[in-house]
């Protein structure tokens with residue numbers, strides 16, 4: 556029996572052409588990426604998450620990073636307006652998938668830009684990274700759309716990585732994990748925990764104290780296990796080459 560649901564989208568045959576901002580391009584093994592994506596999906600599944608497939612977007616190299624297409628809060632899915640124009644082709648299929656699940660939708664509109672990977676939610680606080688992909692107009696629009704649902708948007712400066720959630724994610728108790736080299740100002744988060752590896756800065760909270768984490772972060776895995784979490788490492792090396800992480804490969808439908 557599943558406790559929650561998550562939207563995922565299969566990797567495009569053009570995955571290796573995915574956009575890069577802060578990393579050098581290195582070859583991507585497409586077959587390995589497909590296996591890693593299946594394992595990622597299994598890890599969600601095995602931990603109580605039903606994974607639902609959004610329509611494939613084979614023409615979109617970055618389509619597998621479906622989290623960037625929407626921000627889901629309560630019964631509302633805010634369809635984003637990605638800062639990279641080429642990624643806007645990913646939106647229609649993602650919107651169709653979330654509408655089919657019964658969510659209300661709203662949109663970020665010009666001049667706003669917003670990537671879902673820049674949006675970190677915990678309870679009623681929504682931190683939005685303002686940097687390369689998301690602008691202030693996008694964050695303001697999101698704030699107006701989420702205010703009736705009781706959420707408060709807090710803009711934070713982001714200059715050192717692609718997305719806010721490349722740098723920082725939240726534990727179930729609201730502590731924000733991050734790598735000090737990539738978080739511009741840790742003081743914006745009420746409780747900040749520094750982790751030793753950049754790949755360890757992004758975790759997905761599963762159920763019952765379980766955390767999904769990149770297999771490339773063994774020391775962070777140990778650190779979080781010592782705090783009592785059950786760690787679920789997944790190898791996502793081919794997606795990490797494209798600045799992807801465990802968060803951006805799915806949209807978790809938690810209610811908030």
Ligand code: GLY
Pocket residue numbers: 573574575576617620639717797798799
């Ligand atoms: N490769 C992920 C992105 O640039 O959006």
